[in-house]
Amino acid sequence: MRSTSYSELTTFQRCPWRWGCRYLRHLEEAEPSAGLRIGRALHEGLASYYTGKYPDFKSVDSEEDRNLCRGVMRSYVEKWADSDSHMYEVLAAEWPFVVSVPTPQGVRSNFRMLGWIDLVVRNHRGEIEVMDHKSGKSFPRSGTELSMDAQLLTYLWALRVLGVKADTGHINLLRLTKQPKFDRLDMLYTADRLGRWGENLYKVCRSLPAPSTTMDDLPRSVTRSCYWDCPYYDICLLDLSGDDIAPLLSSGFQMSESRRTLSAYNRSVPDGWLR
Numbered sequence: 512m513r514s515t516s517y518s519e520l521t522t523f524q525r526c527p528w529r530w531g532c533r534y535l536r537h538l539e540e541a542e543p544s545a546g547l548r549i550g551r552a553l554h555e556g557l558a559s560y561y562t563g564k565y566p567d568f569k570s571v572d573s574e575e576d577r578n579l580c581r582g583v584m585r586s587y588v589e590k591w592a593d594s595d596s597h598m599y600e601v602l603a604a605e606w607p608f609v610v611s612v613p614t615p616q617g618v619r620s621n622f623r624m625l626g627w628i629d630l631v632v633r634n635h636r637g638e639i640e641v642m643d644h645k646s647g648k649s650f651p652r653s654g655t656e657l658s659m660d661a662q663l664l665t666y667l668w669a670l671r672v673l674g675v676k677a678d679t680g681h682i683n684l685l686r687l688t689k690q691p692k693f694d695r696l697d698m699l700y701t702a703d704r705l706g707r708w709g710e711n712l713y714k715v716c717r718s719l720p721a722p723s724t725t726m727d728d729l730p731r732s733v734t735r736s737c738y739w740d741c742p743y744y745d746i747c748l749l750d751l752s753g754d755d756i757a758p759l760l761s762s763g764f765q766m767s768e769s770r771r772t773l774s775a776y777n778r779s780v781p782d783g784w785l786r
């Protein structure tokens with residue numbers, strides 16, 4: 512059975528050559544961008560906060576990043592602590608799941624999806640809801656911009672596969688400036704839409720290249736956004752020019768490590784989540 516993730520599927524759909532850098536060559540930037548570093552630190556900080564341990568961000572290397580994270584967290588708690596405690600019971604944070612992706616006929620396929628749900632809560636009506644944290648320097652211009660963002664949809668679909676009737680999620684936006692701002696977009700999905708999303712995930716899984724694929728087999732999807740959204744931009748340009756990419760690979764990249772073994776992912780939900 513082949514394991515995949517939402518992140519792998521979207522990377523492949525964005526650009527097969529980029530997918531190859533990440534999932535065939537296992538390349539990660541040696542120096543992640545500030546946005547990535549801070550986003551990761553805040554995700555961990557929010558997971559600690561929602562499980563009862565206020566984060567100190569001591570493990571964040573740079574003092575500037577650390578102070579930014581601490582300031583954002585302080586303002587976040589001021590903004591949401593009161594309403595969160597009235598509205599939600601926290602069930603889990605950074606909850607790892609593995610589900611097999613069914614075919615459109617509902618039969619078990621050869622693919623399984625791995626992921627982590629940022630936050631699982633129970634609302635005052637006893638219903639399960641999920642939250643997806645997103646941080647960045649600016650907010651989307653409107654909720655419509657995120658209506659095709661499939662991270663939340665994938666969380667809810669995975670819970671459905673595991674037997675939880677959850678249909679509501681929240682995109683938890685954190686704007687990272689000296690005066691941070693926050694917002695939440697509430698999204699409600701019908702069972703029908705979640706089912707169709709599952710079918711789409713299955714189709715994307717099937718379009719992934721065979722394990723024997725090499726970089727030479729993969730096309731590039733060049734767009735104007737390559738420059739700002741692709742960590743492999745410089746390698747890609749050098750390679751296209753026929754230059755040797757080895758020096759850049761050894762100075763700017765490292766091999767990524769798998770975060771957890773398969774046994775660390777949940778294959779079922781706690782009984783209390785089922786209704």
Ligand code: SF4
Pocket residue numbers: 525526527528529731732733734737738741742743744747748
């Ligand atoms: S720079 Fe563009 S074409 Fe090259 S790997 Fe990245 S996304 Fe693909």
